[in-house]
Amino acid sequence: MSLLAAAVEPAFLVPTLLLDICFLALLVVVAFAIVRMRSLFGIVMLQGVYSLLSAAWFVTLDAVDVAFTEAAVGAGVSTVLMLSAMLLADRQSTPVPMRRQLGALAVVVLAGAAMLYAVGDMPAFGDVNSPANSYVGMDFMAKTAEEVKIPNVVTAVLASYRGYDTFGEVVVIFSAGLGVLLLLGLNGNSGNWVARPNGQVINDRTAPSAGLYQDNRSEEQRAEAGQ
Amino acid sequence: MSDPDRDLERMLGRDPHVVLRVISKFLIPLIALFALYVQFHGDYGPGGGFQAGVILAASVILYALVFGLKAAKAAFPPRLIRYGMTLGVLLYGGTGVVTWFLGGEFLNYSVLAHDASHGQHYGILAVELGVLVTVTSVMIAIFYAFGSRQPETSNEDW
Amino acid sequence: MSELFSQYNYVIVIVLMMTGLYIVFASRNLIKKLVGLSVFQTSVFLLYITVAKVKGGQPPILIEDKPYGVDKDGHALLEGPIQVAAGDxxxxxxxxxxxxLYSNPLPHVLILTAIVVGVATLAIGLALTVRIREVYHTIEEDEIQEMDFVYNLEGTAD
Known part of the structure; x- marks a missing residue:
């Protein structure tokens, strides 16, 4: 096996490794840009760029199914959802003073340093004999060819061998959809709500924020929302 | 909400989004068709229920973005979503129950046909169909939920 | 060069992970926090896919054991290498x-499911943000806490 790996080394080295280095560098640039940016529109679009870049990177690392999902879900649907939520919420994020960011910076640097300390023990990139690539994953491949007889091992493992897992995940998606519908409603009811915590009645006029907010809707919009 | 410039364009018979409308009318059926390809070719190439569901939802979302939420709700009614969300989960779980009754374990597809590998094929097909229905319905439901809310900030805040 | 970069992916993954964590910690805006969370999440995906890569491998879609471009009876279908869809x-x-050599399919499966669950939880987070905005008319965390403090202190709205 190691002889084989040595034989394919030059072909592997040039395109895959260069693409890998470039894509990861681009991801870091985009992530830092997200940190610096204040416009929420820009942040959401950069998040889409980040997802698309990582999808391209997944293709270079042979994870075609993952790349497909990331491109459709991460760059497509989640960007649309974030934009529509941003439309309902805010356009700008207020800047946080530097002295209030120092604690977060310290935590992040310490945690990062601790993880970097452990990097040396990780298997080398592309190692055929690493623990992760030795046992159950390779077994799934052999068993799929024998038992399920479909070429795409990812589909076979997803739907058949790990069918319980996928069933649980479908239920998670179902409950997430249910949760969003409970929170927002399919047809929208903006501006009209009431909550009854501990017997108190709180609505949009008696909420903590009611006095701070100026209603800049027109009369007819208000009437429309009130229906 | 009404934009005087756009109203003027409408009156003069000039739709500023005509290119967008024509191109999306051409693209939306193709996107839906591609979703079906991804769904049923998932055994042989990259793809499957999750990807196909999201792509199918994306075609409805594109329709809603270009032609308005009202038109999208007429084409894909919210009532359908409520049934679809549950139907997919039931289809997935129901496959497991069927394998129970045929003498296998929960979600052991080998008992679905005389040949074990054919049974696996049928089982995967049924399960992926369930995933497709749930994912499509939930994604469209989430989009409708966000899209139907009225933004409180006015257009001048942009 | 390959030895030099053998741990490069892990270093970048840690940098990205900490960047996402920093966005979650340091920003007060709830939507920016959610973006940071998804950056963090994607960096975990990168870690798993890095581990799954096998040097010189190809995507985990099995190739059928027969000469390229030849049908079941041995007749040539096309010139050049093509991958024939599976029969028996x-x-x-x-x-x-x-x-x-194929790359390891198991981490791909785990991450595939994680991506779709990620968008579902993101949708819940965004829905909560929208509801918070409707009640508090702001999505800045410190302003929300200030209002809560005043409300708890005085029990009225101002």
């Missing part, structure tokens, strides 16, 4: 005496 034939598998 055997597949080329890695092992001694075989010159084919």
């Amino acid at each position: 034939g055997a597949f080329l598998l890695p092992g001694p005496g075989s010159d084919v």
Whole structure:
């Protein structure tokens, strides 16, 4: 096996490794840009760029199914959802003073340093004999060819061998959809709500924020929302 | 909400989004068709229920973005979503129950046909169909939920 | 060069992970926090896919064990290499005496499901943000806490 790996080394080295280095560098640039940016529109679009870049990177690392999902879900649907939520919420994020960011910076640097300390023990990139690539994953491949007889091992493992897992995940998606519908409603009811915590009645006029907010809707919009 | 410039364009018979409308009318059926390809070719190439569901939802979302939420709700009614969300989960779980009754374990597809590998094929097909229905319905439901809310900030805040 | 960069992916993954964590910690805006969370999440995906890569491997879609471009009776279908959709034939598998290698499919499966669950939880987070905005008319965390403090202190709205 190691002889084989040595034989394919030059072909592997040039395109895959260069693409890998470039894509990861681009991801870091985009992530830092997200940190610096204040416009929420820009942040959401950069998040889409980040997802698309990582999808391209997944293709270079042979994870075609993952790349497909990331491109459709991460760059497509989640960007649309974030934009529509941003439309309902805010356009700008207020800047946080530097002295209030120092604690977060310290935590992040310490945690990062601790993880970097452990990097040396990780298997080398592309190692055929690493623990992760030795046992159950390779077994799934052999068993799929024998038992399920479909070429795409990812589909076979997803739907058949790990069918319980996928069933649980479908239920998670179902409950997430249910949760969003409970929170927002399919047809929208903006501006009209009431909550009854501990017997108190709180609505949009008696909420903590009611006095701070100026209603800049027109009369007819208000009437429309009130229906 | 009404934009005087756009109203003027409408009156003069000039739709500023005509290119967008024509191109999306051409693209939306193709996107839906591609979703079906991804769904049923998932055994042989990259793809499957999750990807196909999201792509199918994306075609409805594109329709809603270009032609308005009202038109999208007429084409894909919210009532359908409520049934679809549950139907997919039931289809997935129901496959497991069927394998129970045929003498296998929960979600052991080998008992679905005389040949074990054919049974696996049928089982995967049924399960992926369930995933497709749930994912499509939930994604469209989430989009409708966000899209139907009225933004409180006015257009001048942009 | 390959040895030099053998741990490069892990270093970048840690940098990205900490960047996402920093966005979650340091920003007060709830939507920016959610973006940071998804950056963090994607960096975990990168870690898993890095581990799954096998040097010189190809995507985990099995190749059928017969000459390229030849149908069941041995007639040539097309010139050049094409991958024929599966029938009942055997597949080329890695092992001694075989010159084919596939990347590890198991992390791909785990991450595939994680991505779709990620967008579902993101949708819940965004829905909560929208509801918070409707009640508090702001999505800045410190302003929300200030209002809560005043409300708890005085029990009224101002």
